[in-house]
Amino acid sequence: MRKPIIAGNWKMYKTAFEAVDFVKNLKPEVSDVHDRAIVICPPHPVLKDVGDVIRDSNIALGAQNLFWEDEGAYTGEVSAPMLKSVGCTYVIIGHSERRQFFGETDETVNKKLFAALKHNLFPIVCIGETLEQREKGETFEVIEKQIREGLKNLVISNWSLVVIAYEPVWAIGTGKTATPQQAQEVHAFIRGLLPRDVAQEIRILYGGSVKPDNIKELMAQPDIDGGLVGGASLKIESFEKIVKY
Numbered sequence: 001m002r003k004p005i006i007a008g009n010w011k012m013y014k015t016a017f018e019a020v021d022f023v024k025n026l027k028p029e030v031s032d033v034h035d036r037a038i039v040i041c042p043p044h045p046v047l048k049d050v051g052d053v054i055r056d057s058n059i060a061l062g063a064q065n066l067f068w069e070d071e072g073a074y075t076g077e078v079s080a081p082m083l084k085s086v087g088c089t090y091v092i093i094g095h096s097e098r099r100q101f102f103g104e105t106d107e108t109v110n111k112k113l114f115a116a117l118k119h120n121l122f123p124i125v126c127i128g129e130t131l132e133q134r135e136k137g138e139t140f141e142v143i144e145k146q147i148r149e150g151l152k153n154l155v156i157s158n159w160s161l162v163v164i165a166y167e168p169v170w171a172i173g174t175g176k177t178a179t180p181q182q183a184q185e186v187h188a189f190i191r192g193l194l195p196r197d198v199a200q201e202i203r204i205l206y207g208g209s210v211k212p213d214n215i216k217e218l219m220a221q222p223d224i225d226g227g228l229v230g231g232a233s234l235k236i237e238s239f240e241k242i243v244k245y
């Protein structure tokens with residue numbers, strides 16, 4: 001059985017005070033939830049503060065990005081050992097906003113993936129097609145390339161930590177969720193691309209306008225194993241409802 005994951009990607013939102021206040025208030029509201037993993041991914045400057053509040057709780061800490069070297073002259077970057085040292089157990093890799101605005105490619109995704117695995121972080125590898133690609137009928141081709149190249153050279157033992165997030169770019173921040181059937185179709189396709197020995201164990205999350213009123217139907221799909229939530233993870237009320245779908 002695949003344990004579901006509900007992860008909040010805060011993107012570039014919340015100052016230190018706002019972030020700490022949020023997790024202090026969220027913690028007691030979800031303390032009895034144990035049948036699914038809850039992950040909060042705040043911006044880098046507040047990881048340590050948020051991590052201190054949720055240490056020894058059922059909420060895990062994730063980062064939104066990392067660099068593939070452990071250390072070095074790479075101004076502005078952070079490494080897997082640094083993320084571990086402040087309590088991270090997850091890291092988002094290759095989010096479409098990083099591909100779009102910061103030059104991430106399947107090649108950099110692959111390097112970051114190996115850096116995360118080397119340090120025992122759960123990588124949440126994001127893939128997804130743009131509206132233009134969907135309208136041209138290229139969705140499956142795009143997804144296949146992102147999986148084959150972004151996740152290449154993994155050996156079977158590497159796969160146990162890997163989490164994949166399918167986030168159709170046209171559904172992110174638009175209020176336009178993929179229908180559960182559209183999402184399920186792609187999730188099943190993704191699972192079909194994974195090595196047969198591990199395919200049934202890999203968690204595939206859906207992201208793109210996940211809200212309290214659509215999470216249940218999404219989670220009812222056989223190949224949807226959780227949500228990567230943007231906007232609705234910024235408010236306790238909506239995030240709590242999604243966690244408790």
Ligand code: 13P
Binds near residue numbers: 009174207208230231
């Ligand atoms: P929204 O939930 O705001 O559409 O964002 C989705 C996302 O990009 C999560 O990583």
